[in-house]
Amino acid sequence: MEKPGGASLRLHGVTVRYRGRAAVDGVDLDVAAGEFIVLLGPSGSGKSTLLRTINRLVLPDAGTIEIDGRDAAAEPPEALRRGIGYAIQAVGLFPHLSVARNIAVVPELLGWGQARIAARVEALLALVRLDPARYRDRYPRELSGGEQQRVGVARALAAEPRLLLMDEPFGAVDAIVRADLQEETLRIHRMLGTTILFVTHDVDEALRLADRIVVLKDGCIEQVGSPLNVLANPATDYVAALLDSKDAVRRLQLLNARDALRSATARPEMAKGDDWPRVTPQATLREVLSVLLGGASRTMVANDDEVLGSLSFDDVRAALARTEG
Amino acid sequence: MDYLLQHPGTVAWRTLQHIELVAAALAIACAIAFPLGVVVARKRRIGGIILAALNAIYTIPSLALFALLIPLLGIGTWTALVALVLYAQMLLVRNVAVGLRGVSPALIDAARGLGMSAAQIFWRVEVPQALPVIVGGVRLASIALISLATLASWIDAGGLGALVLYGLQHDDPSRAVAGALAAAVLAIVADVGLRRLQHRWE
Numbered sequence: 001m002e003k004p005g006g007a008s009l010r011l012h013g014v015t016v017r018y019r020g021r022a023a024v025d026g027v028d029l030d031v032a033a034g035e036f037i038v039l040l041g042p043s044g045s046g047k048s049t050l051l052r053t054i055n056r057l058v059l060p061d062a063g064t065i066e067i068d069g070r071d072a073a074a075e076p077p078e079a080l081r082r083g084i085g086y087a088i089q090a091v092g093l094f095p096h097l098s099v100a101r102n103i104a105v106v107p108e109l110l111g112w113g114q115a116r117i118a119a120r121v122e123a124l125l126a127l128v129r130l131d132p133a134r135y136r137d138r139y140p141r142e143l144s145g146g147e148q149q150r151v152g153v154a155r156a157l158a159a160e161p162r163l164l165l166m167d168e169p170f171g172a173v174d175a176i177v178r179a180d181l182q183e184e185t186l187r188i189h190r191m192l193g194t195t196i197l198f199v200t201h202d203v204d205e206a207l208r209l210a211d212r213i214v215v216l217k218d219g220c221i222e223q224v225g226s227p228l229n230v231l232a233n234p235a236t237d238y239v240a241a242l243l244d245s246k247d248a249v250r251r252l253q254l255l256n257a258r259d260a261l262r263s264a265t266a267r268p269e270m271a272k273g274d275d276w277p278r279v280t281p282q283a284t285l286r287e288v289l290s291v292l293l294g295g296a297s298r299t300m301v302a303n304d305d306e307v308l309g310s311l312s313f314d315d316v317r318a319a320l321a322r323t324e325g
Numbered sequence: 326m327d328y329l330l331q332h333p334g335t336v337a338w339r340t341l342q343h344i345e346l347v348a349a350a351l352a353i354a355c356a357i358a359f360p361l362g363v364v365v366a367r368k369r370r371i372g373g374i375i376l377a378a379l380n381a382i383y384t385i386p387s388l389a390l391f392a393l394l395i396p397l398l399g400i401g402t403w404t405a406l407v408a409l410v411l412y413a414q415m416l417l418v419r420n421v422a423v424g425l426r427g428v429s430p431a432l433i434d435a436a437r438g439l440g441m442s443a444a445q446i447f448w449r450v451e452v453p454q455a456l457p458v459i460v461g462g463v464r465l466a467s468i469a470l471i472s473l474a475t476l477a478s479w480i481d482a483g484g485l486g487a488l489v490l491y492g493l494q495h496d497d498p499s500r501a502v503a504g505a506l507a508a509a510v511l512a513i514v515a516d517v518g519l520r521r522l523q524h525r526w527e
């Protein structure tokens with residue numbers, strides 16, 4: 001599958017009022033092409049409303065939205081939406097259409113030829129790891145919740161959008177399936193380079209997926225930053241409480257063994273304890289910690305062919321301390 | 326049974342006439358009821374008025390409805406057709422409206438988000454979703470009309486009612502029974518057939 005790349009996005013002073021009350025209040029946000037942005041906030045904080053101003057399902061009362069430098073309001077809304085992927089909770093699949101026809105909705109609206117659509121459906125099912133031969137002709141009610149979500153993602157990606165909006169797309173599935181779908185989403189993001197705006201109120205989901213997290217409160221942006229940054233340096237008490245920043249385990253999950261080695265005490269030449277358990281440089285510090293809790297005094301960080309160093313409890317603690325700015 | 330065995334041609338001809346009358350009435354009734362149902366589903370106030378009017382027509386005893394139309398349209402097939410069309414409206418319009426109102430707003434929202442126009446949402450999402458309920462209305466209406474059309478012979482519009490009416494008036498019960506039996510079979514066939522169709526779409 002070719003890489004369509006991502007669109008850049010610029011929101012300026014976006015405001016939406018319902019009966020005089022602002023649901024979204026003067027939001028400014030610049031998103032670079034290919035970024036994975038997560039909108040995080042409690043129920044009613046304006047996440048969905050903000051997302052829906054971008055494909056004009058909600059018309060802002062004030063402010064402008066530019067996609068790739070072009071004013072979104074200048075285009076007919078239907079044409080704009082066909083160019084932007086939109087995935088929501090499972091209910092969004094059409095029950096009377098097969099999986100293939102569901103995925104084909106936007107290509108059909110765009111007037112693609114039958115052969116091109118069929119090929120695209122195959123490719124997308126493969127992309128979301130559903131066997132085309134098995135799933136193409138099924139109906140949504142014949143799918144599990146997780147499979148429905150995959151089809152929803154495939155449908156959103158059907159017309160090769162450069163911008164993908166996802167509103168709590170994995171809200172209705174259990175934790176294991178959810179983790180699986182998150183992994184898939186990250187893989188697809190890396191593969192296609194699509195700019196993604198993802199809404200959730202699940203903090204761990206946000207930390208796991210985001211390049212940058214946008215924390216919303218009452219329609220205003222409280223803080224924008226990388227997961228580690230928002231977690232380690234919450235701008236306000238609200239952000240600290242929302243993310244439960246004191247939770248060290250959460251932060252350990254965002255750091256890996258390679259990061260921690262930078263301040264580690266033992267250098268490679270000293271790290272010769274053959275009985276120390278091994279972890280890869282990509283292992284999170286949470287994994288390192290659990291290995292250490294297993295009883296070893298140090299754990300060795302190593303690739304297949306190269307030992308990079310070793311880590312102790314103190315090293316893990318030091319790495320954590322360094323994130324606090 | 327005697328009559329049926331001795332005059333199968335007459336029974337068949339009257340049955341065909343019956344089917345023609347009901348089918349024509351049903352086709353015209355559906356063509357009117359569909360747009361009315363859409364209005365009822367979308368406009369609360371006008372919809373309420375339309376439903377009240379149709380309900381009033383529906384509660385008129387059927388024979389009286391035929392009688393009321395005679396001063397306006399005279400007697401004959403056309404009058405019967407009009408009466409049947411009027412009578413079917415209530416069942417059809419109500420089901421079209423209920424079907425359309427029952428479509429999940431989330432589904433319509435998803436359709437908008439994918440870039441469908443209002444017309445595309447209506448034809449590609451709302452109507453297919455409402456179809457089982459709409460076909461359910463057609464089923465009820467067809468059964469009601471098959472039964473109602475037996476009264477059409479009172480105003481000289483033929484059909485199976487003619488056998489029943491003649492049989493009763495001329496002390497020929499087996500002729501009346503043949504007509505009634507044929508009408509019952511028709512109703513059952515229509516019911517089963519449309520039920521199948523309804524389930525296929527669910």
Ligand SMILES: Nc1ncnc2c1ncn2[C@@H]1O[C@H](COP(=O)(O)OP(=O)(O)OP(=O)(O)O)[C@@H](O)[C@H]1O
Nearest residue numbers: 018022023041042043044045046047048049050201
């Ligand atoms: N169509 C509407 N009419 C009136 N008020 C609305 C409408 N849509 C949203 N609101 C209000 O705007 C505010 C923000 O709603 P929004 O749906 O954006 O929240 P959210 O952050 O997505 O919440 P959730 O996590 O529950 O989905 C809420 O107070 C909500 O009641």
Ligand SMILES: [Mg+2]
Nearest residue numbers: 047048049167
């Ligand atoms: Mg929401």
